[in-house]
Amino acid sequence: MKAVVQRRYGSAVFGDLDVPVPGQGEVLLEVRAAGVDMGVWHLLTGKPYLLRFLGFGFRGPKSPVPGRDVAGVVKEIGPGVTGFAVGDEVFGTCEGSFAEYAVAPVSRLARKPEGISFTEAAAVPISGGTALQGLRGVQAGQRVLVLGAGGGVGSYGVQIAKALGAHVTGVCSTSKVELVRSLGADEVFDYTVADFTGTYDLILDCGGARPLSRLRGATNERGRIVLVGAETGGSITGGFQKSLGSLLLNPFSSKKFVPLMSTERADVFDELRVLIEAGSVKAAVGKVFPLSEALDAVDHVYSRRSVGKTVVTI
Template sequence: MKAVVQRRYGSAVPGDLDVPVPGQGEVLLEVRAAGVDMGVWHLLTGKPYLLRFLGFGLRGPKSPVPGRDVAGVVKEIGPGVTGFAVGDEVFGTCDGSFAEYAVAPVSRLARKPDGISFTEAAALPISGGTALQGLRGIRPGQRVLVLGAGGGVGSFGVQIAKALGAHVTGVCSTRKVELVRSLGADEVFDYTVEDFSGTYDLILDCGGARPLSRLRGATNERGRIVLVGAETGGSITGGFHKSLGSLLLNPFSSRKFVPLMSTERADVFDELRVLVEAGSLKAAVGKVFPLSEALDAVDHVYSRRSAGKTVVTI
């Protein structure tokens, strides 16, 4: 099968590999599309180095193929699998989705939403699941601020917050303003012109550029600041330093920082499916790349040029 092959951190090339065999609780997928997010760049480069100590491989990546978001068709059923059959169209996450075939655990798969393409489905799992988990507990009428509203997680965050009945303010760059408006944001701030104002019940920080003091000052009493990620902090800890620092501030304020460690689970993806089929959520797919240009897709996301989600099609 054709695949992107990575034997060491910092280097990946197109290549050929044997088709993998599904094990206990797994299925073999014919991959139709794979989503791209900053996590793929981190695992390609092995940075920040803290990731290597968190189980992704000290000297080199555990998976020879990058990519995690996946949408495709079940081609083979592994031992002990129930609930899926050959020919089922599914989406979710796995190790190694930048390939023509990939093995995925059924614990991280859900049925593809009706009425959308594989490209749209591949954009949903990680970014959509992260936004969904970050917005748990939002009540109708509350005010939600989404920083980085034009990116992968942010574009889903705007829509999910609206579906939950919140008043949503998005912050993004100039060229993403119309996208964020089209996703249902009640207000949009172009940060190249002016910074956001007001106070909020929840801030979903997908950008990571603003200091913790600025975020806390924009939060209502007993509000929450959900830290999705940050691309600052250097090669050692990356954005993790911000999350760690936020925990030191929590005992001294009623406004709480919540460093988000989202999980990849079938039930979360099934919630996304329900929202999509209800018309409350859509994948804002920006640019699409073929498998032969998968590394260009990763560079596109890393450069922060992507509006919405970037997807690789196979």
């Protein structure tokens, strides 16, 4: 099969690999599309180095194929699998989706939403799942601020918060303003012109550029600041030190920082399927690349030029 092949950090090529064999609780997928986010870049480069200590491979990547968001068709069933059959259309996550075939655990797969393409479905799992978990507890009528509203997680954050009945304010760059408006944001701030104003019950910080003091000052009493991630740190810890530092502030204020560690589970993806089929959430797909140009897709995301979610099609 054709695949992006990575044997060491910082280097990958488009080449050939054997088709993988599904093990216990796994299925073999014919991959139709794979989502791209900053996580792929981190695993390709091995940076920040903290990731290597978190189980992704110390000297080199554990998976020879990058890519984790996936949408495709079940081609083979592994031992112990129930609930799926050959020919089923699914979406979710796996290790190695930048390939014509990939093995995926059924614990991280759900049926593909009806009425959308594989390209759209592949744009949903990680970013949509992260936004959904970050917005748990939001009540109708509350004010939600989404920083980085034009990116992968942020674009779903705007829509899910609206589906929960919140008043939503999005913050993004000039090129993404129209997208964020089209996703249903009640207010949109172009941070290149003027920063956001007001106070909020929940801030979903998908950008990581603003200091903790600024976020806390924009939060109502007993409000929450959910830290999705940051790309402002160095090669050792990346933006993780911001999340760790935020925990030290929690005992001294009724406003709480919540560093988000999202999980990839079938039930989360099934919640997203329901929202999509109800018309409450749509996949905001930006640029689409063929598998042979998957590394260009990763560079596109890293350059921060992506509007919505970047996808690789197979």
